[in-house]
Amino acid sequence: xxxxxxxxxxxxxxxxxxxxxxxxxxxxxxxxxxxxxxxxxxxxxxxxxxxxxxxxxxxxxxxxxxxxxxxxxxxxxxxxxxxxxxxxxxxxxxxxxxxxxxxxxxxxxxx
Amino acid sequence: xxxxxxxxxxxxxxxxxxxxxxxxxxxxxxxxxxxxxxxxxxxxxxxxxxxxxxxxxxxxxxxxxxxxxxxxxxxxxxxxxxxxxxxxxxxxxxxxxxxxxxxxxxxxxxxxxxx
Numbered sequence: 001x002x003x004x005x006x007x008x009x010x011x012x013x014x015x016x017x018x019x020x021x022x023x024x025x026x027x028x029x030x031x032x033x034x035x036x037x038x039x040x041x042x043x044x045x046x047x048x049x050x051x052x053x054x055x056x057x058x059x060x061x062x063x064x065x066x067x068x069x070x071x072x073x074x075x076x077x078x079x080x081x082x083x084x085x086x087x088x089x090x091x092x093x094x095x096x097x098x099x100x101x102x103x104x105x106x107x108x109x110x111x
Numbered sequence: 112x113x114x115x116x117x118x119x120x121x122x123x124x125x126x127x128x129x130x131x132x133x134x135x136x137x138x139x140x141x142x143x144x145x146x147x148x149x150x151x152x153x154x155x156x157x158x159x160x161x162x163x164x165x166x167x168x169x170x171x172x173x174x175x176x177x178x179x180x181x182x183x184x185x186x187x188x189x190x191x192x193x194x195x196x197x198x199x200x201x202x203x204x205x206x207x208x209x210x211x212x213x214x215x216x217x218x219x220x221x222x223x224x225x226x
Contacts, residue, residue, distance in 0.1 A: 034215070035213070036215075036217075042219075043204070043217050043218065043219040043220055044155075044204070044206075044215075044217040045217070046214060046215075046216075049214055092156070092215075099145065099157065099215065100157070101155045101157075
């Protein structure tokens with residue numbers, strides 16, 4: 001079965017700092033890639049997704065992610081974080097209708 | 112985007128009782144729904160795939176006789192935790208994909224506490 005790994009368990013940044021959250025997966029075939037966010041007290045929602053085409057995907061709230069096939073990676077980035085970005089971020093991979101999530105990365109942004 | 116609801120949002124029950132959790136897709140039809148369990152400070156763990164009109168597919172290690180899943184219609188799936196015990200206390204989340212892109216829409220979750 002495929003697996004998804006997120007390198008950082010907890011990231012603490014100051015406002016305006018740049019963010020990069022790592023995500024790697026193990027599956028050799030065609031994949032659909034997602035980043036989901038869970039704000040405190042809210043349910044999971046989609047940040048961005050990749051299916052095909054341009055490997056640099058732009059999502060909501062200024063987030064973007066780059067699919068690097070050779071590295072099996074789909075890292076999430078944001079040039080300047082805000083306090084409101086404090087949340088839990090989950091990378092997910094769908095292959096052959098088998099959806100797997102990473103362990104999540106808790107982001108804390110200090111004002 | 113599409114909306115998925117769950118009911119109840121929170122339930123407290125005594126050990127040995129059964130609890131039913133409903134997952135509904137409000138503005139789209141879902142032939143498939145997924146049930147997850149989320150432990151504190153951990154990721155989502157896929158429990159089972161609910162299939163409308165057929166049996167659910169359970170992940171390895173998930174007891175199908177304990178976690179009964181019924182996908183009665185294209186907009187409703189239910190998860191029944193039978194003879195619940197304190198170790199079943201957790202946050203249960205359902206999701207349903209939009210068929211075309213497999214994007215998941217998640218319900219708000221149900222927090223189960225078994226005393």
